[in-house]
Amino acid sequence: MPANSLPPAAPVALSAATRLAYVLRHFRLAYPGSPPVSIGYAGEQPQVEIAEASGNFFAENNPYPPAPNWREWLGRQVPFFFDNAPGHPLISYADNKIFISADIISAAFYLLSGWQEYFSNERDQHGRFPYAASVQKRYNFVTLPVVNYYFDVLKTAVEYVSNTPLRCRHWGNKQADFAAFISHDVDNLYSAWKAPAKAALQQRKFGRFGKLVWQHLTQPDAWDNLETVAAAVAQYGGRSTFFILPTHQKSQDGIPNADYRLTRQLQQRLAQLTTQGYEIGLHGSLGSSTGAGATIFGLDNKLGAEVIGCRFHYLSWEPRITPLILDVTPAKSQEKYRYDSTLGYAEHYGFRHSYCLPFYLFDFEFRLEFDFFEIPLNVMDATLHHPNYLQLPPAEIIPALAPVFAEIKRFGGVATVLWHNENFDPNNTQNGPQQFHEIMRHLQQQGAIFRTGHEIWEEFTAEPNS
Ligand SMILES: [Zn+2]
Structure with a gap:
């Protein structure tokens, strides 16, 4: 094998x-x-x-x-x-x-x-x-x-x-043709300085290296930017969802999870975002999608807020196990995940289940649908520009994505976009803040209404809006 x-x-x-x-x-x-x-x-x-x-x-x-x-x-x-x-x-x-x-x-x-x-x-x-x-x-x-x-x-x-005309779903009190779900996986808050510092060291530019270390010790990191990210989304009249990793420990194969800890100060910042209408979701750490070594539970206690949504780090997903993990309500916890938004292909934007609305995954063991629902992921920033995925020049991003968004609009679906907080770093000119704003402007021009995952879950599971 x-x-x-x-x-x-x-x-x-x-x-x-x-x-x-x-x-x-x-x-x-x-x-x-x-x-x-x-x-x-x-x-x-x-x-x-x-x-x-x-x-x-x-x-x-x-x-x-x-x-x-x-x-x-x-x-x-x-x-x-x-x-x-x-x-x-x-x-x-x-x-x-x-x-x-x-x-x-x-x-x-x-x-x-x-x-x-x-x-x-x-x-x-x-x-x-x-x-x-x-x-x-x-x-x-x-x-x-x-x-x-x-x-x-x-x-x-x-x-x-x-002999009755049918109308596809509309969003936001039937005002919008489609919804846009903007989300940020928060993997790193303190590591923007590392790559340039490493490069300086390799090039034996010790003066620059020292400067970068000094800046790192005395100034906020460029990726410590959750409030900046939130403000970028708010420009379009919407709110977004931050998926937070509850652990900084490495996975069993040594791949990093968070570079931050959920300190009291970070918890206060997240609580502040929540009061402004942003959503905090769980970024399931490596191993948690298969139940190996890490659990998906326990974030609620640390945040003091209701957490109903999940996306797994690295888009980890084992179809024979992960849905079962998400579907369980442990007796001692109030937590139950209502939605997941992991399912897109890391290698390509588009429709992994060939569907543009939230849907219920099928439980092959019990032969019926799961309780939680999936808000499928259409576009991840890394997919657009990454050594292992696509290498779209910035000018080709909107031409590539516009037809995908047009399909979603045609059927009253949800356009789900993942833009990591670290890609709001102004030094990123490939899939950075400028490309994010171009996507947001495009979605706004097309008439999307911006919704958090929680809001999409509420609206979709409410009474039919016919
Ligand atoms: Zn991640």
Whole structure:
């Protein structure tokens, strides 16, 4: 077995009814107030009938379905998995009934549930499912929220049968076409001086080295900037979420967690941000996503504030374990994580589950959805410019991201952006404060409303806003 691979997961034998219930729940969350039209496979004689075309796939443990068939929908070329009738029109109408010839229920279930990650044995050096092993990479559709396109097909069918127009979700009292969730993982507060000091030492510029050390000892570090970060977001009328690491200890493989400690003074600063409307979430330390050596609990006590959201350091995520950890409510603690926002590919911006709204991950053990919900991550600063990821020149960032944000706007979704506090350092001209402001201006011009993760959770789980 290669070093970065897992034993295969056992098959779980999922019934069509289970898949249908999971997918339709999300469809109704995407189109609040959709009329009670019956949707299903032939046996149930529904008003909207969908071809059953997954064969034995969901009884086995193959991570990948057969290649998709490409069809045009809403002006885009969309991959349809489990489509056995490429020559047939996607939708046909007869009497008061509609037939959809591609199995969009199975295809939506496959992508949304995270099937490929659960059953794939591939992991990278940080234990993550690699983008290189994904269907999004293989068929080149990571920037298209394909499940939202399947739902639009379903919406068209439901509208026809019910003679009622459906409207996708809107945000902020229905005023905004989409929401933007801006967040900052706080890995470091005191290390801005280190790289330049190291460089000075290597170049034997001892005078400069001494100056940098002196500055470090006498002046605040450029990354000790939480209030500056908050002010940058406030310029756009919004608030953001800071994910805080509760531990400064290194992981078992020696990778650093925080370079800071949760001192009383830092706790007071975080409390101050909370009173101004910013949210404090947990940045799950290394190892905590698999329960190895570190726990995700215990931040509440230190902050004295309710913590309901989580994102794991290094975007660590083991699909067979992490959701179970997040879903547990320990008897002695009040803490229960309501949402996570880890799931984006570090290697590429876009849609890891091919969906642009919050959603519930699927529990393959108990065959139903988890209680917490996922606000999928679309853009991380490091993805845009990093030796291991992309190296986009600054001028290419907005042209690359604008189509992704346009998809989110089209379907009333949430644009989730991660910009580390250390990348508000004015010395960073690649993925630094200037690029952050360009993204914020773009989102604002497109009509996004800025929301913390907590606010998104509240609004999304409130009564339907039809
Ligand atoms: Zn981190």
